[in-house]
Amino acid sequence: MALISGRTADNPRLLKEAIDAAGCSVIYLEKPGAPTVQELADMRDYAKSKGVTVLMGYNKNVCKFVRMAREYQDEHGGHITFVSNNAYENTPESLGECFERNREGMLKNMAIHELALLVSFFDVTVENIDTCRADKDFSSCQTLKGPSGAEFTDFDKIKVRTTGHDMT
Numbered sequence: 001m002a003l004i005s006g007r008t009a010d011n012p013r014l015l016k017e018a019i020d021a022a023g024c025s026v027i028y029l030e031k032p033g034a035p036t037v038q039e040l041a042d043m044r045d046y047a048k049s050k051g052v053t054v055l056m057g058y059n060k061n062v063c064k065f066v067r068m069a070r071e072y073q074d075e076h077g078g079h080i081t082f083v084s085n086n087a088y089e090n091t092p093e094s095l096g097e098c099f100e101r102n103r104e105g106m107l108k109n110m111a112i113h114e115l116a117l118l119v120s121f122f123d124v125t126v127e128n129i130d131t132c133r134a135d136k137d138f139s140s141c142q143t144l145k146g147p148s149g150a151e152f153t154d155f156d157k158i159k160v161r162t163t164g165h166d167m168t
Contacts, residue, residue: 005030005059009101012039019050026053031112058116070121082114099154100146106154118162128164135159 002018004011004027012034018024027047033056034040047054060066069080102109118124138159143151 001026001028003028003030003059007101008032009035012043015043015054016046019047019052024052026055028059029054029056030059031056058113060113060117066117066121082117095142095156096144096146096152099144099152100148100150102154103152106156107158111158123167124162124164128166129162130164132160132162135161 002024143153
């Protein structure tokens, strides 16, 4: 088995390498899997031709630190705060490249992991959310130039607090 959690652009190559070199029969592929639908379809077809099962999801859902945090909360109570740290330096050059590469938006690309945890383990649904508030003092949105010279506006950091009823 292989877990592929690389840069989206590298995933098609990584999947093929895992199948060819490691002889994997099962691959857990982190979302979104590939930069384009065509590449994802090609990956599916290649895996199928080799008899490899590919599962797609969020690796944080199976991480030890998430399980340990949930166990601690069950035993001691309190609140869990998820913080996503990435290796991007907080410079216009590195963030501009990141904004361009993740043009679907950092919230969609990065915060989706934490949102998936809320849905998977904390019973958060659209129906039971009472509030979702951004911490404006912590959050920051910038417009930066990417390597292509185009401008991209996105959050470089955001903090939200979700409250509701019937949530664990």
